Amino acid sequence: MSQAKDKDKVKVHYTGKLEDGTVFDSSIDREPLEFTLGENQVIPGFDQGVIGMAIGDSKTLNIPPENAYGPTREDMIVEIKKEQIPKDIEATVGSKLQIQQPDGQAIPVTIVGATDDTVTIDANHPLAGKTLVFEIELVEIG
Secondary structure: OOEOOOOOEEEEEEEEEEOOOOEEEEOOOOOOEEEEOOOOOOOHHHHHHHOOOEOOOEEEEEEOHHHOOOOOOHHHEEEEEHHHOOOOOOOOOOOEEEEEOOOOOEEEEEEEEEOOOEEEEEOOOOOOOOOEEEEEEEEEEO
16 A cells, blocks of 8 residues: 655645644544645644555654744744734734734734733744644545
8 A cells, every 4th residue: 555755745634732632723524634745835743744654544643842833932922012003903912913024024923911001922823832733644645
């Protein structure tokens, strides 16, 4: 039986969880995820975990931060003056915003702290610094 290898287009069903069992994403109620192995279309640990699987194989991957979304970077958590946030946006902890870079690129951020005068924003990926657990099943090699 053929096994998935670098540059193969594959389809997988998956459920992604945090170490405490909290599900953050799943393909179970939709089409399987399709990607090409070795093309940096998914996180490295997921990509590497599929290599060598055959159609119908299932496995659980434990992916540490360095093979997922990286460590939490303290330099991406900054405090800004509340007045820098548009008046029509409620600056509450947990709110998600986009900030404009000087080059025009939009970066998603989450408000992680707020005082009367300042807001602390975090530009890290929400899954940065976390070990991810994926249950995957290889459904197709194209």
